[in-house]
Amino acid sequence: MNDLWVFGYASLMWKPGFKFTEKRRARLSGYHRSLCITSWEHRGTRERPGLVMGLDNGGACVGLAFKVAPNDKDDVIAYLRERELVTNVYLERMGKLTLDGGERVDGLIYVADHRHEQYAGRLSVEDAVDRVCGAAGGMGPNEDYVLNTADHVKSLGIKDHWLQAVADNIRKRSS
Template identity: 90%
Template sequence: MNDLWVFGYASLMWKPGFKFIEKRRARLAGYHRALCITSWEHRGTRERPGLVMGLDNGGACVGLAFKVAPEDREDVIAYLRERELVTNVYLERMGKVTLDDGERVDALIYVADHRHEQYAGRLTVADATERVCGAVGGMGPNEEYVLNTADHIKDMGIKDHWLQAVAESIRQRSS
C-alpha cells in the first residue's frame, strides 16, 4: 500500500486535527489557494454565509504535506471526509505534490467543485471582506479563519498578495 500524504493549504496547515508522522512544505501544481467557497457550516450560516478556502483551477499552491502512518490511514481519511465533505462542495482527489526536497508524491487533496452552489468564484478584496466580516459558524468566526490562514502562510514565507490584502482589509475594518 502506498504512503498516504495529505495536502493542506489553509486550516489544515495550522489545525490538521489528525495524527501524522511527518510534515513537509510542498507545492501542488495546477491549483491555487482561493477564498472561493461559501461557508454555511464551519464559518457561517445559511442566513449569514462566510467564506473558506478551496483549491481552484490554475496556477500552483504552496502548503504542507502530512504523511500518515499506515495504521492511521483509514481513520484519517474518515476524519477528513467528515470535516471537508460536509456539504460536498469539495471533490476528493489524489494530486502530485512536490516536497521540499524535490521528491514527488501522491497526496489526498480537496478541490473546489465549480458546479456546486457554494462555489463563490473569484471575488474582489472588498467583496471577500464584506462576506467574511461578521460571519460565524460552527467552527467560530470567519475572520479568525481567514486571519489565521493568512498569518500562517506569511510566517511560512509564502507570498499570497490577494489573501494578505483581504487580511489587511479585515484588520482595518475590525479596528
Template identity: 70%
Template sequence: MNDFWVFGYASLMWKPGFDHVERRRARLHGYHRSLCIISLEHRGTPERPGLVMGLDRGGSCVGVAFRVAGKDREPVLAYLRERELVTNVYLERIGSVTFECGGKAPALAYVADRRHEQYAGRLEVDEAVERVCGAVGGMGPNEDYVINTAEHIRTLGIRDHWLENVVAGIRKRQG
C-alpha cells in the same frame, strides 16, 4: 498497505488532526489557494454566509504535505472525509506535489467543486472583505478565520498577496 501523502493548504497545515509520520513543505500543481467557498455553518449562516478556503483550479499552491503510515490509512481517510466532506463542496482528488527539499509524490487533496452551490468563484478583494466582515458561524467570526489563516500561512514563510490584501481590508473595516 503503503504510506500516502495528504496535502494541506489552510487550517489542515497547522491543525491536521490526524496521525502522520512526516510533514514537508510542498507545492501542489494545478490548484491555487482561494477564499472561494461559501460557509453556511462554520463561519457563516444561511442568512449571513461567510467564506472559507478552497483549492481552486489553476496555478499552484504552497502548503504542507503529511505522510501517513499505511496502517493508518482507513482511520485518517474516515477523519478527513468527516472533516472535509460535510456539505460535499470539496472533491477528493489525487494531485502531484513537489517537495521543497526535492522529489515528487502523489497526494490526497480536497479541492473546490465548481458546480456546487457553495462555490463562490474568484472574488475581487473588496467583495471578499464585504462577504467576510460580519459573518459568524458555529466556529466563530469569519474575520477571525481569515486573519488566523493568513497569519499561519505567513508564519510558514508562505506569501499569499491576495489573501494579505483581504486581511488589510478586514482590518481597515474593523478600524
C-alpha cells in the same frame, strides 16, 4: 510505499486534527488557494454566509504535506471526509505534490466543485472582506479563520498577495 500524504493549504495547516508522522512544505501545481467557497456550516450560516478556502483551478499552491502512517490511513481518510465533505462542495482527489527538496509524492487533496451551489468563484478583495466580516458558524468567526490562514501562510514564507490583502483589510475594519 503505502504512506498517505495529505495536502493542507488553509486550516489543515494550522489545525490538521489527525495523526501524522512528518510535515513538509509542498507545492501543488494546477490549483491555487482561494476564498471561493460559501460557508454556511463552519464559518457562516444560511442567513449570513461566510467564506472558506478551496483549491481552485489554475496556478500553483504552496502549503504543507502531512505524511500519515499506513496503520492510520483509514482513520485519517474517514476524519477528513467528515470534516471536508460536510456539504460536498469539495471533490476528493489525488494530486502530485512536490515536497521541499524536490521529492514528488501523490497527495490527497480537496478541490472546489465549480458545479456546487456553494462555489463563490473568483472574488475581489473588497467582496471577500465584505462576506467574511461579521460571518460566524459552528467553528467560530469567519475573520479568525481567514486571519489564522493568512498568518500561517506568511509565517511559512509563502507569498499570497491576494490573501494578505484580504487579511490586511479585515484587520483595518476591526481596528
